[in-house]
Structure formats: C-alpha cells, structure tokens
C-alpha cells in the first residue's frame with residue numbers, strides 16, 4: 001500500500017482499478033513467425049474488432065457530445081479500411097515473416113511520418129489518427145495494454161495532465177475518479193470533473209511508469225489522498241464512506257421538485273452549467289431550473305475543423321428540445337487561453353489569458369462569429385434560448401456585437417429562415433465590465449458573473465497556475481464587492497444578474513449571495529440540489 005497527497009478538485013470517494021494514461025508509446029516486440037497466413041487472419045480479426053469498437057465509440061460520442069464531435073470515430077473507421085494501409089501490413093508479414101503487432105506498429109509509424117511530412121494541414125493532422133488506429137489494432141491483437149482513453153471498465157484515470165479535449169473524449173460513465181500529476185483546480189478539466197460529479201485530485205507526485213493499469217486504488221477527494229494497492233482495512237473503510245455518500249445523495253434526491261425558496265419567501269433560480277449536449281442528462285437528473293451556461297466552445301474542441309452552422313444548429317436544438325420550456329443560456333465561443341483548437345491557428349502568446357480569446361476572436365474574425373450566431377438564432381425557435389457573450393470589457397464591444405447580430409438577422413429574414421427573439425446578455429468576467437456595469441446594464445438583458453476569470457483578473461492570479469492556488473482567494477472582499485456592484489447596476493435598470501463561475505456553488509457564500517440580491521446561481525449539475533437545500537434552510 002502506498003499513499004500520495006494531492007489537491008482536491010472535487011470531493012467524494014472512489015474505489016476501483018486505475019487506468020494509467022501514459023504519455024509514452026509502449027514498445028511492441030518483434031518476433032519471427034512461421035505461418036504468415038495465420039498472422040494475416042489475426043490482423044483481419046483485429047480489424048473487425050476495432051471496427052466494432054469504433055462504431056460503439058461513435059454511438060456513445062453522438063449521445064455525449066453530438067454528431068459533430070463524434071465524426072472523428074467515423075474517420076477512424078474509414079482509415080481502417082484503407083487498402084494502402086492494410087496492404088502495407090499484409091506485405092510486411094508475408095515478406096519479412098514478422099508478427100502482426102510489429103507489422104502494424106511499423107506501418108503505423110511509416111504512415112504517420114508520411115502524413116506529418118505533408119504540406120496540407122488537414123493531412124498533417126491525420127498523422128495522429130493513423131497512430132491512434134494502429135494502437136487500437138495492436139490492442140485488439142492483444143499486444144498492448146489499452147490506453148485509458150478507451151476505458152473498458154469503470155476506472156480511476158491516472159495521468160500526467162488532461163486537456164479539456166481529452167476529457168471530452170472519455171466515456172464519462174467509466175470514470176470513477178481523476179488523478180493527475182499536474183493540472184490546476186481552476187482548469188476546465190477540473191470544472192468538468194466537478195460537473196460530472198467525479199472525485200478528482202491534482203498535483204499528485206506520481207511516477208506513472210511505476211503504476212500498472214488495473215492496480216486497485218482509493219481516491220479520497222475529501223482528504224486529498226490517493227492510495228495505491230490499499231490494504232483490506234483501508235479498502236473497507238473507503239467502501240463504507242462511499243455507501244454513506246450514496247445515502248447522502250439519496251437524501252438530496254428528496255429535494256427534487258421543490259423550489260429554491262428561503263424561509264422568508266425569496267426565490268432564486270438555480271441553473272446548471274454544461275459543456276456538451278451529453279451533459280443535459282445530468283441537468284435534468286439534478287432537477288436544475290435551466291441551463292445558466294452552455295460553454296459552446298466545447299463543440300469546437302477535439303476536432304479538426306470548425307463545426308458547421310448545421311452541426312451547431314443540431315447541437316443547440318437538441319439541448320433546447322431536451323430542456324423543454326426551461327431556459328438555456330448558450331455562451332458564444334470562448335476559445336483561446338487554456339482551450340485551444342489547432343485549426344484556429346492561434347499564435348503562441350506570452351500571456352494567453354490576457355490574449356486573443358473569446359469575443360476578441362469573434363469580433364476580429366466575424367465570419368466565425370456569424371456562423372455561430374446564425375445557428376443560435378435558427379435554434380431559438382426550438383425552445384427558450386438566451387445568448388451570452390463572454391469576456392466583455394466595453395460598451396463599444398457590445399455595440400459592435402449587436403451590429404453583427406442585426407446583420408445576421410437581416411440575412412436570415414431575407415432567406416426566409418425563421419428565428420426567435422432570444423434574450424441577450426453578457427458575462428461579467430473583467431474588472432472593466434464591473435466598472436462599466438451601469439452603462440452595460442442599459443444595453444443588455446442580463447448579466448452573468450464569471451467569477452473564475454473575474455477572480456483571476458481582479459487578483460492578477462493565473463487560474464491555471466497551481467503554484468498560486470494558495471493566493472487565489474475567491475472569497476476576497478474585492479471580488480465580493482464587485483459582485484454586489486454588478487447586481488446593483490443590473491437591478492437599477494430592471495435587469496437580472498446571476499453567477500455562473502465556480503463561486504456560485506460555494507455553500508459558504510449562498511447566504512451572502514441571497515443578501516446581495518443575486519437572481520440566479522448556475523452551478524455544476526451535481527451542486528444544484530445541495531444549493532437548493534442551503535437556500536431552503538435560510539431564514
């Protein structure tokens with residue numbers, strides 16, 4: 001038994017096997033074979049198995065992240081049928097009399113190198129896909145342990161770090177907990193962990209080479225401990241606590257269907273934050289009153305090109321239809337900083353958090369923005385949509401946004417495409433927006449305070465830098481006063497103000513927020529019922 005300390009991102013306990021997501025390629029052994037035909041048959045069988053796996057992954061991904069993001073698995077299926085690729089593997093087995101695993105590994109490397117050397121960016125990006133399908137084939141041949149990204153059983157993911165796109169691609173139902181060597185509590189991966197109700201630890205000093213996938217472990221998100229190969233006593237204790245936790249969750253279920261009303265009758269909206277269509281299930285399961293933040297940029301991550309208007313429309317429509325009459329606030333693209341997609345070709349920046357991101361990209365590259373706005377306005381006829389713009393610093397930006405919105409609406413009108421009249425609001429994530437909130441409130445329908453960024457920009461602390469977590473004090477009086485100012489500005493002009501940053505879920509502050517007059521709290525789906533409980537306890 002070995003115990004490691006880490007920083008807790010999400011409380012909770014998990015017991016189960018670990019799946020190590022190793023950065024390193026595993027070595028495949030070369031061996032000489034006597035019967036090439038038998039080896040060829042093994043490859044054919046493995047191709048069949050891999051195709052089935054990819055089909056299953058595709059279907060799962062469609063349900064979780066929508067068709068657009070799932071398309072990558074279809075591409076992999078097509079590549080697995082490619083004659084050049086398969087002939088190269090067969091040829092090598094026949095002429096060099098080598099084992100199937102080795103032939104696949106070498107062919108995968110050769111093809112991947114060939115793609116990387118190509119001029120065209122799209123073809124270049126295929127290099128990683130060939131590697132991926134070759135690794136899958138080798139797994140199917142039984143020659144290599146599975147990578148954690150394609151989990152076969154519910155597991156504790158152990159990795160050096162996880163990018164938001166990697167997290168998006170994982171099968172959420174199979175993640176018991178996440179343990180990373182690096183990472184920060186305010187990163188999007190940590191936010192995803194909280195959203196999915198998954199115990200998570202970061203900053204755990206592990207040597208991944210020393211850990212074998214399948215080893216039993218315990219993750220204690222409350223104490224911030226990772227225990228590898230626990231003894232019977234530790235395991236039994238963890239299981240007992242897990243049972244208690246489940247019991248607590250059952251109790252919270254009793255709050256379903258109740259309203260978020262203090263004892264003196266003040267009512268708040270408690271909404272949920274999501275990153276994909278697949279998250280709507282968690283929203284409904286936890287009885288949220290609406291979606292207060294749909295981080296639409298996740299539609300753009302983990303893929304090779306911009307999602308088309310139709311792809312976006314499909315995703316937004318699905319969310320709206322699943323939510324029925326409940327409000328869905330979709331935030332326009334907030335790419336940049338820690339959320340990177342290669343095809344945006346964003347330059348490397350000295351200070352990405354202060355750089356070319358979010359609304360700045362949309363205003364500088366309005367074609368990207370227009371496509372999203374067209375999809376949003378078209379989707380607005382399918383439910384109760386509100387649109388929210390991120391990272392605003394000035395009234396000029398809002399004015400320019402509304403000009404573009406009017407252009408888009410005129411185009412739609414001309415083409416006889418129906419659209420609704422969604423509410424339009426902004427995120428308050430910069431001290432500039434706070435200071436201008438009185439003027440901004442006169443222009444928009446609502447405010448939603450993004451406390452993650454507002455804290456980072458107010459305290460001048462990089463939310464991604466784990467070394468600064470001790471300084472990152474979200475209860476800082478400066479931040480709390482800013483929230484009060486924002487709420488007051490909104491109310492002065494008859495608008496509403498909510499909080500959609502992580503602070504909204506802080507149970508220690510619920511009472512403060514109620515007193516401030518905050519109208520809405522949008523939190524991870526798993527925090528909706530605990531917040532409701534807290535509000536109902538308040539006098």
Ligand code: PEP
Nearest residue numbers: 429450451452453500501
């Ligand atoms: C925030 O900054 O608080 C916010 C909700 O946006 P994100 O975390 O996606 O940057």
Ligand code: MG
Nearest residue numbers: 429450452453
């Ligand atoms: Mg933000």
